[in-house]
Amino acid sequence: MNNQLRKLLTLASVSTFCLLGMTTAQAADSDLTVRIAWYMPPHTATADQGQAFAxxxxxxxxxxxxxxxxxxxxxxxxxxxAQGLSNNTVNAAIFGMHWWSKYEPALEWDTVPFLADDAGQLLKTLHGGLGKDVNALLNKHNVEVIGWGFYGYAESYVNSKHTIKTPADLKGLKMRSEGKLSAKFLAAQGATPVAVDSSEVYTSLQSGSLDGAVSGLSSIISRKWYEVGHYITAIHYVPLVYPIQVNAKWWDGLTQAQRDIISKAAVSTESQAVADIEKEFNGDIALAKKNGNEIYRPTEVELQHWKDTAGAQARKDYIAEVGAPGQKILADVDAALKH
Structure with missing residues (x-):
């Protein structure tokens, strides 16, 4: 075989290999299916972000x-x-970070009231040191954050007994709590905290086994709790963080091109998510008023009392419970927002 023929055969082999490689890569791209889950009902900021991401x-x-x-x-x-994402039942999910707190207690940080005035402020912080520290904790559970979202402002209050103007008005009420910090705060005010899944709150209020519930205004309206609880106290507490999270092992198995596309898709939804929770908060108030509910917005003096009571107590309880990891996270927030 002469040298010219050898060169031609070598070139042909290389070309065939490259074509096969391209075909394999293209097939891999076309074969990829991303399974995404969220639990919030339709017409909420989280549900809208989930669909926008998809x-x-x-x-x-x-x-x-x-x-x-x-x-x-x-x-x-x-x-x-959380468990379903960690074991790759789904590849990606949008849900409350505080649901990780039973595995990683410090991740309940965003339920500490009045950490940030609005979601836009908090989003900037999450793209800095705070986000890195949060991600480091989630990585221990085979999860990676690729984008940030928000459920809305929490915590607001709905009940069937009377208007809640200040924390003292919670005394004597059986209230569905939202996490450990919420339960401790309710108990400190003389209320009885009850752990109830959000899907069971409506019937519990209806039957009288609950007097009221703590949650974001988004859930109070979208889950129709306002139908069985006449009195609503709407407070701009803190935007609960609902990250776009992926299973880390699955994520690492993707090509760089696939990760780039999915990451870009996640980040592209963030700004609208911030706008949506502001719009949703005001829209929910209007809807409840139209329904005939009493909507109470605390005065500046009353709001400061909520901050001094709920905010200060929650910070103290949070640090006492989680220690150094919690101190680091709150330091990230305070430094970024110059508290």
Missing amino acids: DAITKLSQGKIKVETYPSGSLLKESNI
């Missing part, structure tokens, strides 16, 4: 990456979604 993946990948969505708790509920 649509952005499809658009940015030109349909090569397929997306399956499992909304409204249709596959995983708020009580088991």
Whole structure:
């Protein structure tokens, strides 16, 4: 075989290998399906962000990456979604970071009231040291944050007994709590905290086994708790953080191009998520008023009392419970927002 023929055969082999490699890579891209779950009901900021994320993946990948969505708790509920993401029942999910607190107590940090005045402030902080520290804790549980979102402002109060103007008005009420810090605060005010899944609050209020519930105004309205609780106290507490999270092992198995597309899709939804919770808060107040509910917004003096009581107590309880990791997270927030 002469040298010229050898060169031709070598070139042909290389070309064939490259074509096969391209075909394999293209097939891998087209074979990828991303399973995304969230438990919030339709017409909430989280549900809208979940769908926007799914649509952005499809658009940015030109349909090569397929997306399956499992909304409204249709596959995983708020009580088991963290475990479902960790074991890759779904590849990605949007849900409250505080649901990780039973595995990583410091991740209840965003339920400490009045940490930030608005979600825009908090989003900037999450793209800095705070986000890195949060992600480091989640990485221990096979989870990675690729984008940030917000459920809305928490915590507001709904009940069937009377107007709640200050923390003292909680005394004697059986209230559904939202996390350990919320339960401690309620108990300190003379209320009886009760742990109830959000899907069971409506019937519990209806039957009288609960007098009221603590949650974001978003849940009070979207889950129709206002139908069985006449009195609503709407407070701009703190925007609960609902990150766009992925299973880390699955994520590491993707190509860089796939990760780039999915990351870009996640980040592209963040600004709208901030705008949506502001719009949702005001829209929820209007809807409840239209329904005939009494909506109470604390005065500046009363709001300061909430901050001095709920905010200060929650910070103290949080640090006492979680120690150094919690101190680091609060330091990140305070430094970024110059508290």
